[in-house]
Amino acid sequence: MFKWLHPLAKPETLYHFCGRLFPWLMLSAVGILLFGNLWGLLFAPQDYQQFDTVRIIYIHVPSALLSMSTYTMMAIAAFIALVWQVKVAQWSVLAIAPIGAVFTAISLLTGMAWGKPMWGTWWEWDARLTSQLILLFLYLGVIALYGAFSDRQTGGKVASLLAIIGIVNIPIIHFSVEWWNTLHQGASITKFDTPSVHPSMLWPLLISLLGFYLLMLALVCLRLRTAILENEQHRPWVRATLGGH
Amino acid sequence: MVMTFLRRELVLLARQKADWLNPLLFFLIVLTLFPLGVGPEPNQLRIMAPGIVWIASLLSVLLAAERLFRDDYRNGVIEQLVASRQGLMAFVLAKVAANWLSTGLPLVVMSPVVAMLLGVESAAFVAMMLTLLLGTPLLSILSVLGAALTMSADKGGILLALLILPLYIPLLIFATAAIEAASMGLPYSGQLAILVAMLLLALALVPLAVASALRINVS
Numbered sequence: 205m206f207k208w209l210h211p212l213a214k215p216e217t218l219y220h221f222c223g224r225l226f227p228w229l230m231l232s233a234v235g236i237l238l239f240g241n242l243w244g245l246l247f248a249p250q251d252y253q254q255f256d257t258v259r260i261i262y263i264h265v266p267s268a269l270l271s272m273s274t275y276t277m278m279a280i281a282a283f284i285a286l287v288w289q290v291k292v293a294q295w296s297v298l299a300i301a302p303i304g305a306v307f308t309a310i311s312l313l314t315g316m317a318w319g320k321p322m323w324g325t326w327w328e329w330d331a332r333l334t335s336q337l338i339l340l341f342l343y344l345g346v347i348a349l350y351g352a353f354s355d356r357q358t359g360g361k362v363a364s365l366l367a368i369i370g371i372v373n374i375p376i377i378h379f380s381v382e383w384w385n386t387l388h389q390g391a392s393i394t395k396f397d398t399p400s401v402h403p404s405m406l407w408p409l410l411i412s413l414l415g416f417y418l419l420m421l422a423l424v425c426l427r428l429r430t431a432i433l434e435n436e437q438h439r440p441w442v443r444a445t446l447g448g449h
Numbered sequence: 450m451v452m453t454f455l456r457r458e459l460v461l462l463a464r465q466k467a468d469w470l471n472p473l474l475f476f477l478i479v480l481t482l483f484p485l486g487v488g489p490e491p492n493q494l495r496i497m498a499p500g501i502v503w504i505a506s507l508l509s510v511l512l513a514a515e516r517l518f519r520d521d522y523r524n525g526v527i528e529q530l531v532a533s534r535q536g537l538m539a540f541v542l543a544k545v546a547a548n549w550l551s552t553g554l555p556l557v558v559m560s561p562v563v564a565m566l567l568g569v570e571s572a573a574f575v576a577m578m579l580t581l582l583l584g585t586p587l588l589s590i591l592s593v594l595g596a597a598l599t600m601s602a603d604k605g606g607i608l609l610a611l612l613i614l615p616l617y618i619p620l621l622i623f624a625t626a627a628i629e630a631a632s633m634g635l636p637y638s639g640q641l642a643i644l645v646a647m648l649l650l651a652l653a654l655v656p657l658a659v660a661s662a663l664r665i666n667v668s
Contacts, residue, residue: 286661334618341615348611352602361665362598366612369594369658376619 213290216441219432222425229425233418240411248408260318262409266416268311271339272374274304274420278346279371282364292428294360295435297367298350299427303420305343312336323387331380332388335373342370356435450536454543462551468516469551476509476556480563491568498567499628502577506556506585507617511610513552514592517544518600518663527600528667537663541656545586545593553585569632576631580624583644590651591616597662620647 212218244262251258278300285294315333316326327333346363353359381390401409436442462469483501484494494501521527530537560581564574595613602608627640 334622338615338618341611345612345615348608349598349602352599352604352608354603358601358665358668362602362662365658365662365665366598369655 213292215292215432215436215439218292219429219445222429222432226422226425226429229418229422233415233422236411236418237415240408240413240415244405244408244412248405249402251405254322257318257321258405260314261405262412264311264314264318265409266413267307267314268336269413270416270420271304271308271311271336272377273417274300274307275339275343275367275374276371277424278304279367279374282367285364286361286368291435292432294364295431296424296428297346297364298360299431300424301343301346301350301363301367303423303427305340305347307416307420308336308340308343312340328387330387331384332377335377335380339370339373339377342366342373346370450539451542451546454536454540455546458543458547459550462547469513469555472509472513472552473555473559475512476505476559479505479508480566484567495568495570495632498564498569498573499577499625499632501567502560502563502581502628503584503621503624506581507588507614507621509556510552510585510588510592511613513548514596514613515606515609517548517593517596519596522600522666527663531664531667537660538656541593541597541659541663545589545656548593549586549589553581553589556585557581572634573628573632576628576637579641580627580644583641583648584620584624587620587644587648587651588617590648590655594655594659594662597659597666600663601666620644623647 212221241262245259248259248262250256278297281293281296281300284290285297312333315336319328320326346367349366350359350363353362381388433442433446480501483497483505487493487497518527530540557578560578561574563569564577569577591613595609595616598612599609623640623643627637627644630637630640
């Protein structure tokens with residue numbers, strides 16, 4: 205596997221690799237998202253208690269799960285950047301951060317929109333909501349920290365360090381519904397042996413989830429390509445590729 | 450080696466009294482703002498006391514954090530330490546200890562006055578003192594981390610607050626929960642145990658992160 209991964213540490217190779225991957229990821233993401241979300245929003249059955257508001261689940265749950273997986277991915281990239289000093293890993297930390305921040309914001313906003321009709325309040329200071337809000341602050345902190353240094357290299361390293369430190373929040377978010385008695389319900393998707401979501405709702409949800417993952421990967425490819433060009437703009441291969449002068 | 454660094458830090462603090470006296474003064478001023486802002490109703494103040502005390506503590510510790518590494522960075526002490534490849538961890542631990550002795554411990558010592566000002570009852574007062582005693586070392590560890598991360602940043606001050614305040618949130622939640630439980634006559638040893646657990650975890654891992662942040666900032 206390392207034989208296959210190692211060439212990707214070279215910016216030029218990775219740039220072309222992402223370029224080849226991007227159209228496939230984006231096309232499948234759009235197709236699967238359209239399919240999953242339309243199924244969920246239009247054709248999946250209503251909940252017997254929540255009626256149509258249950259359809260928020262098809263956006264809320266995937267974006268919330270994505271906010272955590274994206275953070276984990278960013279922290280792994282940050283670890284690789286700091287330990288093995290891989291340049292492209294450091295750039296990918298900054299490529300991933302805004303995407304994760306947007307997914308976190310989406311999960312919080314859809315959660316608020318769902319909380320208002322169901323719990324009767326936009327916001328409740330329970331453990332799940334608070335830890336998710338901290339996750340948003342962590343993403344924004346990584347972005348702000350990178351921007352605060354005049355030297356990009358130092359900024360990238362320090363932001364990577366913060367990304368690694370912030371990983372302690374991920375298990376807290378995940379287990380918050382078990383450790384505290386919260387308003388937010390416990391896990392109901394990931395316990396496959398005793399599913400508590402009916403298949404007619406579970407399938408569109410899982411398909412939407414897959415669509416969100418593909419969309420995230422596509423956006424990471426796109427942003428990483430831009431980051432590589434930005435950082436390598438004075439290299440000959442960039443001029444050769446873009447045909448500039 | 451830790452003791453040598455600690456003695457150096459304490460001598461520096463003794464010569465620059467404004468560095469640690471001003472945050473304490475700031476703590477008292479923030480405390481006086483609350484009764485003026487929300488009204489001097491004693492019952493209301495008593496209910497809000499845990500939150501007020503802890504938020505004022507967070508802000509005053511944060512205020513002291515900004516100068517933690519600034520002088521040492523400017524006059525090259527940190528660069529020499531990183532270059533000499535030894536003593537960096539001892540330096541970090543001494544920083545944490547000196548920071549706690551100069552900002553956290555005075556808060557614990559002042560807490561009887563604070564309890565009197567806000568009308569806190571004796572049961573809740575004991576809990577308040579215990580949470581401050583166990584929580585302020587964690588505040589010091591996290592502010593050393595924040596100061597190390599932003600040491601060579603252009604706009605360090607406000608950025609430090611943005612990075613560190615979210616990390617203070619879990620501490621704030623459990624500390625105020627302990628004081629509230631105590632004021633209702635409930636046991637609060639569980640919350641204290643979590644505070645100790647967070648403190649020990651941070652003490653074991655954060656110095657490593659601080660040392661690597663210092664290395665990155667001078668490289």
